Amino acid sequence: MEPGDAPVLALTCGEPAGIGPELAVMLAADGTLSARVVAVGDPALLAERAAMLDRQLDIRVLAPGESPPAPRQGLLPVWPVALRAPSQAGVLDTANADHALETLDVAIDACRSGRAAGMVTAPLHKGVILDAGHAGFTGHTEYLRDACGVDEVVMMLATDSALHAHETGWHGDSALRVALATTHLPLREVADAITAPRLQRLLRVLHADLHRRFGVSVPRIAVCGLNPHAGEGGHLGREELDVIIPALEALRAEGLVLDGPLPADTLFTPRHLEGIDAVLAMYHDQGLPVLKYAGFGRAANITLGLPFVRTSVDHGTALDLAGTGRADPGSLRVAVALAVEMAQRA
Known part of the structure; x- marks a missing residue:
């Protein structure tokens, strides 16, 4: 050029x-x-x-x-x-x-x-x-x-080593893309903001822009649960059972490739991230501390859906x-x- x-x-x-x-x-x-x-x-x-x-x-x-x-x-x-x-x-x-x-x-x-x-x-x-x-x-x-x-945008952060990850696969802990289901909300408001229609809109935008803007032919997205242990089968909260799982099942029927909901404390490990193109975290401080630990100062914030x-x-x-x-x-x-x-x- x-x-x-x-x-x-x-x-x-x-x-x-x-x-x-x-x-x-x-x-x-x-x-x-x-x-x-x-x-x-x-x-x-x-x-x-x-x-x-x-x-x-x-x-x-x-x-x-x-x-x-x-x-x-x-x-x-x-x-x-x-x-x-x-x-x-x-x-x-x-x-x-x-x-x-x-x-x-x-x-x-x-x-x-x-x-x-x-x-x-x-x-x-x-x-x-x-x-x-x-x-x-x-x-x-x-x-x-x-x-x-x-109608909807998605906030996603990516480390520099993830910029070309679609070409070579993930490069270990330092390569990461993390999108957020909610952004700048007080923690006590997060659960009410996570609805099945909103999750579906966000995941469609994330899927479309991973393909359009990043060249990922068939995006694979891992989705965090909201609660510890992704709700532990309803014992630690019902948001996974009542909201997140039904939303993901509906999107899988449309052809989206989605893993989850998964416990956030184990999702962000190399074994679980292998083959994953992006992670959708449920709230700001669930996903971004991990990404910034992996690549602070070598990462960028992206707005998808514009x-x-x-x-x-x-x-x-x-x-x-x-x-x-x-x-x-x-x-x-x-x-x-x-x-x-x-x-x-x-």
């Missing part, structure tokens, strides 16, 4: 007080990008972070309708979104919550209009967005779902690292590489 033919990706810089802006600077400065990545953020802030990190960078603001240039070391094209107030590294300011959300809107518009093949997102800070008055904001995944008007590609980092805003130069761009590099791979299959 010639550099000028590389897909265009919109990279939102996330919370301006966090490490997102400097991660964008680092990737542009090190020259490892395989896509025409356009940062979506405040050009002055990016220049300030580049100076703080002592990185030489050509920050090029693109005019409306201007085609992003081919990637090269030291170049960072930008679709500008002005800060609402000056931003200090590590210090949150609710005045900039609207700025962070506007970067998402600009990237969404670029994807939906065909100017970008996908979007990659640096981390947001949910708390400051809520404190700014955006009640009900629960994260990128749900915001993108609502903005695109789709009309375009979206990937993200596997970490938060790291306010304590912002402006220090100690942030690790590894996860963002994986997220960009994964978005390129997915966009080329679209």
Whole structure:
């Protein structure tokens, strides 16, 4: 692929007080990008972070309708979104919550209009967005779902060694894709949110995008139980018997290849993961601690079910690292590489 033919990706810089802006600077400065990545953020802030990190960078603001240039070391094209107030590294300011959300809107518009093949997102800070008055904001995944008007999306994280796992099979503990049946919910609300219709919608999206976006010809998905020991035959909870098993049986009748429900404490072992293309965990902290232990900093977050590609980092805003130069761009590099791979299959 010639550099000028590389897909265009919109990279939102996330919370301006966090490490997102400097991660964008680092990737542009090190020259490892395989896509025409356009940062979506405040050009002055990016220049300030580049100076703080002592990185030489050509920050090029693109005019409306201007085609992003081919990637090269030291170049960072930008679709500008002005800060609402000056931003200090590590210090949150609710005045900039609207700025962070506007970067998402600009990237969404670029994807939906065909100017970008996908979007990659640096981390947001949910708390400051809520404190700014955006009640009900629960994260990128749900915001993108609502903005695109789709019925269902799936949050999935993948380690870097799982990106090509469909070609060679699983590579042991470090290769993993974990999708979530529920995302950012208080634990006491999880059981009520898991219904048979919802599980069926989620698993259809997961199955379809494993095939469409990852090239898995016949996806095999392992499904966690909700309760310890997957309910122990109803003695430790009836959700498996009353909800999960009937949902899986209906989907198997449609041709989906599903294992489970399986106890989460034994599912995440090499023997049970052999031949599995993805795991569906029932809630956030059932599946993601395992994945992050296996590959934190080398994994990416993916939103499945959108009309375009979206990937993200596997970490938060790291306010304590912002402006220090100690942030690790590894996860963002994986997220960009994964978005390129997915966009080329679209």
